[in-house]
Amino acid sequence: MNKFITLASVLVAALAMPAQAQFAKPEDAVKYRKASFTVLGSHFGRLAAMANGRAPYDAKAASENADVIATVAKLPWAAFGEGTDKGETRAKHEIWTEAGKFKDAADKSQAELAKVVAAARSGSLDALKxxxxxAGASCKACHDNFRKD
Amino acid sequence: MNKFITLASVLVAALAMPAQAQFAKPEDAVKYRKASFTVLGSHFGRLAAMANGRAPYDAKAASENADVIATVAKLPWAAFGEGTDKGETRAKHEIWTEAGKFKDAADKSQAELAKVVAAARSGSLDALKxxxxxAGASCKACHDNFRKD
Structure with a gap:
């Protein structure tokens, strides 16, 4: 019976908050999403520097940055679960009170980043530009609306 | 002439410190390497939980965690360049004074993590175990020797 209750609790918890269940504590989720945004921003910045002429274009490096972005751009969104609006975070309450808008903004960023990934892998500097x-505008729009200064 | 000097400077800088050049300031490198270790540790932790029976084994999730680890395990090492021994870091000076040993420990971790990635992608819980x-031991060994408590 105990075993059944334990299993049932795990299943209910997993269904109720599949993403949140990946983090032992809300502050772990906050740390994780900030970390994944930091890595994402760093590699996006390297591509932006090539696109803007601040760094020399290097097709191989661009493709490697694309690989990181393709993986990391998917990560932070699962870490905005319940209870993660507190602590060392610049997340605005609108992320949860206007969840639909936040999801749209997040989806938009991911769609634009997918285009950056494809362009960086194509070997064409014009495509990257x-x-x-x-993509940068979609990141900024989400920051402007959902991140405190 | 100016254009030539600029290009030459960029080339010299790129050859002198190919990794460091990715970061505008040393503190950016510190933040980046901590972030990539955080993401790496989180996804390794999810696989370790499956291997240790603290979480149910899920072959698809294991493979997805492996994809993240395969990408992220390569990242932090380039961010231990000159000048990154200061600021908000727990990095010990031995990273730079015993650079060979640090490289060996980092290489060992990456080799063990590559085995974890292969095991997680294989769909075999026994292989993952x-x-x-x-891999966890190789992470710990590097932390024990090169990270402050």
Whole structure:
């Protein structure tokens, strides 16, 4: 019976908050999402520097940065679960009170980043230049609306 | 002439410190390496939980965690360049004064993590169990020797 209750609790918890269940404590989720945004921002910044001429274009490096972005851009979103609005975070309450809008903004960023990834892998600097601007704007829009200064 | 000097400077800088050049300031490198270790540790922890029976084994999730680890385990090492021994870091000076030993420990961790990645992708819980222990030990060995408490 105890075993059944334990299993049932685990299942209920997993269904109720599949992402949150990956973190032992809310502050772990906060630390994780900030970390994944830091890595994402760093590699996006390297591509933006190539696109803007602040760094020399290097097709191989661009493709490697794309690989990191393709993996890391998926990560932070699962770490905005319940209870993660407190502590060392610049997350605005609107993330939870206007969850639909936040999801749209997050989806938009991911869609634009997917275009950056494809462009960086294509070996075309022109394609990269075309993709970086809209992606950066989508990051900024989400920051402006959902992140405290 | 100016253009030539600029290009030459960029080339010299790139050759002198290829990794460091990715970061505008040493503190950016420190923040980046901590962030990549945080993401790495989180996903390794999820596989370790499956291997140790603290979480149910899920072959698909294991493989997804492996994809993140395969990408992220490569990242932090380039961010231990000159000048990154200061600020908000627990890095011990031995990282730079015993650079050979640090490289060996880092290489060992990456080799063990590569085995974890292969095991997690194989769909075999037994393979995962076999790989997680030595990888965790290699992480710990590096932390014990090169990270302040």
């Amino acid at each position: 075309a993709a970086v601007g809209p | 076999a790989a997680v222990g030595p």
